């Protein structure tokens with residue numbers, strides 16, 4: 378399906394493409410992953426940026442640290458999973474790290490260490506979806522692959538005055554079709570970077586800068602209407618959760634539980650207990666944190682009598698730093714240790 382409604386016409390598409398590109402050529406930002414053509418490095422950046430802001434990925438050094446620890450597919454494929462999770466620690470959504478690990482192993486064992494050079498080939502790798510395949514294909518090899526992330530979806534719905542809810546599968550398909558129809562096939566790498574950056578910096582969710590927008594003349598929402606789009610289904614309600622965990626340190630060893638659930642599999646954390654089991658124990662820390670739509674309050678209690686339950690083992694304190702741990706638990710543990718030194 379091509380472009381409909383307000384954006385019909387070859388001329389408007391050409392105007393959009395040329396203005397977007399001219400703006401990006403003079404204003405586009407310089408990120409480390411834009412300086413490389415290595416599909417592995419591009420994949421790492423894309424996986425990190427899926428749920429995390431650029432400022433965090435770069436500002437807190439996650440991307441640089443990862444590329445130093447695992448500079449290529451071979452080094453990542455050979456690394457043990459706990460080490461992979463440890464280097465990812467702090468970014469959350471650990472399935473991304475596991476998928477990167479599995480992808481590196483698949484590229485090595487099934488493709489002789491070379492990434493398949495097409496969207497279809499990339500889609501066969503673990504955890505690589507339509508967006509990521511399009512990003513790697515266009516950024517690494519300049520292939521004419523369109524892509525739609527949250528920023529691009531916002532630009533497209535505004536540009537084309539789309540009032541349908543964008544999280545419905547049929548509308549997602551429509552957005553992919555529009556992105557493909559608008560793609561500048563002579564410059565797919567620059568075009569995709571440009572439309573994403575337009576969404577990040579100009580066509581922002583709450584304060585789009587329509588007055589200085591390079592594609593204003595072909596946009597159906599320029600002005601006050603812009604903030605009404607895109608429309609989404611109502612957000613899930615926040616769920617309040619309380620966690621009770623033990624800080625049990627005995628003879629220099631700390632009791633930890635290894636997670637087996639899908640989201641945090643393989644990560645270590647302070648062992649959880651029921652309200653009854655922590656009754657009467659001194660509470661040494663309260664640490665609120667948020668994960669997806671859950672607002673969690675973590676209460677930590679000191680226990681001198683704890684007995685290891687299923688999945689729980691004692692670890693020398695000096696080795697705990699090297700174990701992968703969910704961010705909120707790492708912070709809580711660091712605070713407890715700091716308090717004990719005061």
Ligand code: SF4
Nearest residue numbers: 580587590596599603
């Ligand atoms: S004119 Fe406004 S709404 Fe349209 S693309 Fe530019 S910033 Fe977004």
